[in-house]
Amino acid sequence: MQLPAEDPILVQNYISGDEKALEILINKHNQRLSSFIYSKVLDRAITEDIFQDTFIKVIKTLKRGAYNEEGKFLPWVMRIAHNLIIDHFRRNKRMPKFQGSEDFNIFSVLGDDKLDAERQLIKDQIENDLGLLIEELPDDQKEVLIMRMYRDMSFKEISENTGVSINTALGRMRYALINLRKIIEKNNIVLTN
Template sequence: MHPTDDQLVAAYLEQGDTQAFRQLVERHQERIYGYLLGWVRDPEVANDLFQETFLRVLAALRQERASYTQQGRWLAWVMRIARNAALDYLRSRRKWHNVAENDLEEGATFWDRLPDEAPAADRELENAELQALLADCIERLPPEQREVLLLRQEAELTFREIAELTGVSINTALGRMRYALINLRKMMVQRQKQLATE
């Protein structure tokens, strides 16, 4: 039987069990790294932010032992810290307002990290093209819509957790997700039409 996140946190806080903390990191690293990569689109920067996130997590656990237990679910609490690290980075680079306008850089996006069923070569090529198209469209979403999409799809947070994390109502979070999906559909159709005429 696998220990819960709360049990692992308790083992770390009460017994100094570093293996328990390592288990927590390994259990959620794909989601947290994927969320960060979805924002910064640079694997090296995402890795730096991932490490920065867990340095902040360790510091917060040592200094404010009660803060985690009051916040609730481990992943949502860590995602709040990851979000702050990403926003600090984006603000320092003055990318927050124009992040959706930048061209897609080469390298893996979080969509590339999703498991695949290894289809035939022609399907593989088509899937790669669709993934690249989707990633490009996601990059062009308004930052608020993009963030909700990343938190829901990559971190698998509930809309209540997303609302708390981003400081908005649940209806606003749901609305942002709805508009993100509507905008993605429109952009995908437009881009496919453009590609068909080229």
């Protein structure tokens, strides 16, 4: 597990002019942030764009001296990425095309997009909360859980990627779920919509 002081020190070093500190921060959180973005947009090129836009915003905020997340760097960066993902979907929303016809019904167009958008935001918030909970797991369990849930890898692929037996990968997944449940119960977290 990472030491809590690492990110704040790197952020402070970057603000003080150490460009290398930002590179370390980006490399440190690259995998987690990229996986998060990709899980939403399912497109490598868009993931790259949003990843870069996220760090452009991070840099601008840090340079302005407007960062005050009190050591919660990763959740802050994830929130920026999440907002950029929402912006991306808003920008690229395709309006439905209609053929002229006398039985045109405005209600068939309206549907309940607002409800769907609200459900999606709630779902995103739950996924974001879950992501933060997953961070609390031991590294070996977290790795298996992410490979299985977010990358849709089989236990055989996980076994090959991590260099452990399939049974060990299965065991780690089982313990990850048990530990997640304990964290959720301990903190009285509700993960429903």
